[in-house]
Amino acid sequence: MALLELDNVTKIFGGLVAVDSLSISIEKGMIYGIIGPNGAGKTTVFNCITGVYKPEKGKIIFKGKDITGLSPHRIANMGITRTFQTIRLFGEMSVAENIMSGRHSKSRQKWWHGIIHTPFYYKDEKENWLKVREYMELFGLTHLARMTAGSQPYGIQRKIEMARALATEPELLILDEPAAGLNDKERLELLETIRKIRDMGVTILLIEHNMDLVMNITEYISVLNFGKKIAEGKPEEIQNNPVVIEAYLGKEDEDEF
Amino acid sequence: MMNTKNAVYYGLFFLVLIVLPFFLTSNWISVMTTFLIYSVVSLSQDIVLGRAGMFDMGHAIFFGLGAYSTAILNMVYGWPIIATIPVAIVLPIIASVLLAAPIIHLRGDYLLVTTIGFNIVFTQALKNNVFGITGGPNGIFGVEPLKILGITFASQKSIYFLAFFVLLLTLAIIHNLETSKPGRALHYLNLDSLASECIGINTRFYRLYAFALSAAIAGLAGVVFTLQFSAVSPGAFNFIQSVLFFTIVLVGGPSSIPGVLLGTFFMFVVPEMFRQFAEARYLVFGVAMILIMIWRPKGIWPVKFGRIPNYITKE
Numbered sequence: 368m369a370l371l372e373l374d375n376v377t378k379i380f381g382g383l384v385a386v387d388s389l390s391i392s393i394e395k396g397m398i399y400g401i402i403g404p405n406g407a408g409k410t411t412v413f414n415c416i417t418g419v420y421k422p423e424k425g426k427i428i429f430k431g432k433d434i435t436g437l438s439p440h441r442i443a444n445m446g447i448t449r450t451f452q453t454i455r456l457f458g459e460m461s462v463a464e465n466i467m468s469g470r471h472s473k474s475r476q477k478w479w480h481g482i483i484h485t486p487f488y489y490k491d492e493k494e495n496w497l498k499v500r501e502y503m504e505l506f507g508l509t510h511l512a513r514m515t516a517g518s519q520p521y522g523i524q525r526k527i528e529m530a531r532a533l534a535t536e537p538e539l540l541i542l543d544e545p546a547a548g549l550n551d552k553e554r555l556e557l558l559e560t561i562r563k564i565r566d567m568g569v570t571i572l573l574i575e576h577n578m579d580l581v582m583n584i585t586e587y588i589s590v591l592n593f594g595k596k597i598a599e600g601k602p603e604e605i606q607n608n609p610v611v612i613e614a615y616l617g618k619e620d621e622d623e624f
Numbered sequence: 625m626m627n628t629k630n631a632v633y634y635g636l637f638f639l640v641l642i643v644l645p646f647f648l649t650s651n652w653i654s655v656m657t658t659f660l661i662y663s664v665v666s667l668s669q670d671i672v673l674g675r676a677g678m679f680d681m682g683h684a685i686f687f688g689l690g691a692y693s694t695a696i697l698n699m700v701y702g703w704p705i706i707a708t709i710p711v712a713i714v715l716p717i718i719a720s721v722l723l724a725a726p727i728i729h730l731r732g733d734y735l736l737v738t739t740i741g742f743n744i745v746f747t748q749a750l751k752n753n754v755f756g757i758t759g760g761p762n763g764i765f766g767v768e769p770l771k772i773l774g775i776t777f778a779s780q781k782s783i784y785f786l787a788f789f790v791l792l793l794t795l796a797i798i799h800n801l802e803t804s805k806p807g808r809a810l811h812y813l814n815l816d817s818l819a820s821e822c823i824g825i826n827t828r829f830y831r832l833y834a835f836a837l838s839a840a841i842a843g844l845a846g847v848v849f850t851l852q853f854s855a856v857s858p859g860a861f862n863f864i865q866s867v868l869f870f871t872i873v874l875v876g877g878p879s880s881i882p883g884v885l886l887g888t889f890f891m892f893v894v895p896e897m898f899r900q901f902a903e904a905r906y907l908v909f910g911v912a913m914i915l916i917m918i919w920r921p922k923g924i925w926p927v928k929f930g931r932i933p934n935y936i937t938k939e
Contacts, residue, residue, distance in 0.1 A: 417822055443824035455819040457812055461930035463937075468812045472824030474805045478833060481806030482797050488804065493933075500936040512937045513930045535823055 368431060370395040370570050371416070371447075371539055376425035378411050378594075385411040387594040388425065393539070393587075398561065398571045400585035402578075402605075404614060408594035409574045410452055413541055416572075417449050418442040429539070444472045446538035450528045450545060452574075458517025465516045465527050466502050469534025470495040502530045506560070522553040526560075533564060540564060542573040546580050558584055582606060590614065633882070638792075645784050653780050654852070655896045660787035661849050663888045664794045666872040667881065668841035671798070673870065674878030674927075675807070676834035677814030679732045682739035683869045685723075685746045686716040686839035688861030690846025692750070695764040695856040700757050705770040705851070712847045713840045720839035721832055728831045743863045750858035763857030767850055777851065787848050794841055798881060801837070803931060810834055811879070811929075868892075875916055877923025886924050 369392040378386040386408045393399045401409050414420040416427055418439040427435045434442055448469070457465050474495050480488045503509045506526045511519065516527055525545060532540055545561070546554050554577070561584055565571055575581045581588065582602045590598040590605060592614040598605060605611055641660075645653050665687050672680045693712040697703040727738045753760035769778040770786065777786050801807035813820040813827040820827055850856050868891060876887020890912075898905040916924060 419818065419822070438826075439818075439821035440824050440826045443822055448824075449822055451819070455816050457815040457819070459815060459929055460811060461932060463932040464808065464811075464929060467808065467932075468820070468825075469823050471805060471809060471812070476805040478806055481801045481804045481833070482837070484800050484804070492804070496933050496936050499932075503936070509937060512932060515929070531823060 369393055369428075370430060371572070372426075372428040373412070373416070374426045374428065376412070376415055376422045376427060378408075378415055378420055378422045385594050386415065386422070389591070389594070389596055390425075391589050391596070391599070393570060393572060395538075395570055396565070396568065397586045398565055398573070398584055400581045400588040400602075401572070401574050401591060402576075402581055402588060403591035407591040409591055410543055411594075412591070413449060413543055413572075413574065416442075417447060417541065440472075443535065443537075446536075447541065448532040448535045448537040448539075449541035450525075450532050450543055452543040452547065454521075454524045454528050456516045456524055456527055456531075458515070460516060461513050462508055462516050462519070462527055463496075463499055463503065463512040466499045466508075466530045466534050467495065469502075469531040470498055472535055473498075498534065502534050505533075505563070506530045521548045522550070525549065525553075525557070529560065529564075533569070537569060539570045539572060542571065542575075544574055544576060546575055546577045554580060634795075637885075641788055641791075645781050650780060653784055655893060657780070657784045657787050657852050658849075659888060659893050660784070660791050661845050661852065662869075662872070662892050663885055664787075664791050664845040664848075665842050666869050666876070666884050666888045667794050667798055668838040668845070669869040670873045670878060670884050671801070671810070671838040671841075672834050673873050674880075674884070675802075675810040675814065676831055677732075677810075678728075678831060678834065679736035679870075680739050680835070680838075681736050681863070681866050681870055682723075682741075682743035682746070683838070683842060684861040684863070684865040685743055686720055686842035687846045687849070687865070687869075688746065688750070688856075688858075689716045689719055689839075690843030691850045691856045691861070692758060692764075692846070693843070694847045694850045695767050696757050698767050699764050705768060705847075706772060709844070709847055713843045716839035716843035716846075717836045720835040724832055724835040728828060728835075740863055740866070743866050747858045747862045750861070758858075759856075761858060763855060765855045767854045767856070769854070770851055783848070783852050786851065790844060790848055793844075795881065797837075797841065802879075806830060806833060871913070875913060875923060877925045877927055879927040880923060880925050883923045883925035883927065890924065 371393040373389055373391045375388045375390055376386055377388050389412060401412065403409050415422045418437050421436040426433055429445060429447060457468065474491055476488060476491050503512060508526060508530060546557055549557060561571060585602055588602055588605045589596050590611050597614060598608045598611050644656060669683045672678050690712040693715050694705060694708040697708040697711060698705055723742055727735055730738065750758045751761045769776050777783055809825050809830045812825055813830055817827050872887040872891045873884055875891060877883020895905055895909055
């Protein structure tokens with residue numbers, strides 16, 4: 368059984384069909400890519416999966432459970448977390464506190480621990496901060512722990528966001544254009560990181576504009592154009608697919624509006 | 625996780641508050657008692673406004689509900705004061721959840737206007753003597769003093785120390801809040817609600833949590849307020865009072881405990897110091913508020929994040 372299955376998912380904004388009966392199926396442990404020209408509906412698909420949007424039609428099945436239309440925090444608690452195309456960190460807080468936010472659903476503190484600190488609180492708090500330390504070490508952020516997240520360079524902010532998402536211990540990690548705004552060196556590092564995360568047993572779904580990166584790292588790709596899936600297959604199949612090439616060449620004109 | 629420097633500051637602050645009433649005139653003890661009570665209310669307002677970032681301009685409602693619960697239960701139904709305290713805490717909690725639940729999803733400015741509306745309805749209800757128990761525009765007089773274990777809190781100094789105790793309790797709760805999962809969740813949802821949801825934070829629950837906790841604390845402050853004056857009246861809980869608490873938090877420094885305490889001092893005690901200048905002091909005071917907001921938009925004593933344990937950065 369696939370880890371995540373989209374069955375004829377349709378999302379409409381006013382008169383615009385942003386995602387048109389999309390069906391994809393993602394197996395556990397793979398790195399899955401979604402590509403397509405600007406405005407093809409890639410981010411909308413992510414927003415439907417993570418509960419930010421409710422699709423008009425279709426079903427989203429995660430680990431055999433229907434998660435269509437559930438609220439984002441419930442979907443996150445089931446094991447799907449994401450990063451954003453435009454980085455969304457808690458800018459005024461420290462790097463460590465940002466990553467700690469990812470521990471929210473794993474921490475077993477109850478509402479009264481915000482009022483009274485019991486022995487359980489100290490145990491739970493320490494466990495989670497130590498996890499934060501692990502993730503900071505994994506991403507090489509330890510020396511920045513006390514620094515303000517919002518004042519870090521772009522590449523670091525991307526890492527913080529990924530560390531935060533990973534700190535939730537997700538089964539499926541969704542990356543929305545993780546290489547956007549990164550330089551070549553940072554992009555290579557990102558490739559390493561993504562592979563490392565996959566080796567930890569996390570399934571990865573990503574959107575990316577950088578073709579080198581997508582072809583290099585993904586094991587399976589779906590191509591979207593105008594909300595519809597126009598092709599799918601292994602990277603080498605996609606690279607030589609005439610329909611895909613046409614969609615991308617047509618991109619120049621479509622940018623006009 | 626409090627560092628030594630902070631511990632020394634708080635120690636000094638508490639020491640000053642403990643010796644202060646022995647050097648003050650009766651009039652100033654009264655001012656300082658109200659300062660302690662207003663500090664508690666402002667710290668509770670800060671949970672909703674500063675930490676969770678919701679524009680609640682009706683906080684005097686919860687303060688007033690606590691105060692009136694004690695006064696009504698004591699004067700109308702003859703309860704001893706001590707028995708009224710749980711009601712004065714629980715009733716504001718229930719009211720805050722009922723009021724906030726339908727409007728919690730509203731954007732800042734809409735929430736602001738709605739809570740002002742609630743506050744106006746609240747004071748009108750008090751003035752019009754609803755159910756014949758609120759005493760109308762004059763309020764309720766002659767509330768009994770608090771008696772615990774044979775000790776009667778009747779003298780001015782005893783009520784000052786009662787208020788001081790409630791402030792200590794509030795500070796302890798807020799310290800626990802800001803170093804816990806629920807407290808951090810409030811900051812997260814305030815800074816980015818969508819990102820918070822997407823990492824698994826039930827933002828609606830924690831928004832209501834902020835309202836409930838802050839209403840409980842404000843309600844308790846209300847009890848002490850009633851005891852200080854042995855009376856309650858609608859004027860102490862009107863919309864203008866809510867504006868005062870709201871402003872204290874913004875001027876002092878949202879989410880910052882020393883900021884809110886300084887804000888309360890600046891907004892309430894300082895004007896009392898210049899009482900001889902009558903109305904003219906408010907001119908200087910207004911200008912000072914404007915200047916603070918221009919030069920220190922994050923308050924007199926801005927919040928510092930980075931409350932993380934040392935062991936996570938060491939080997």
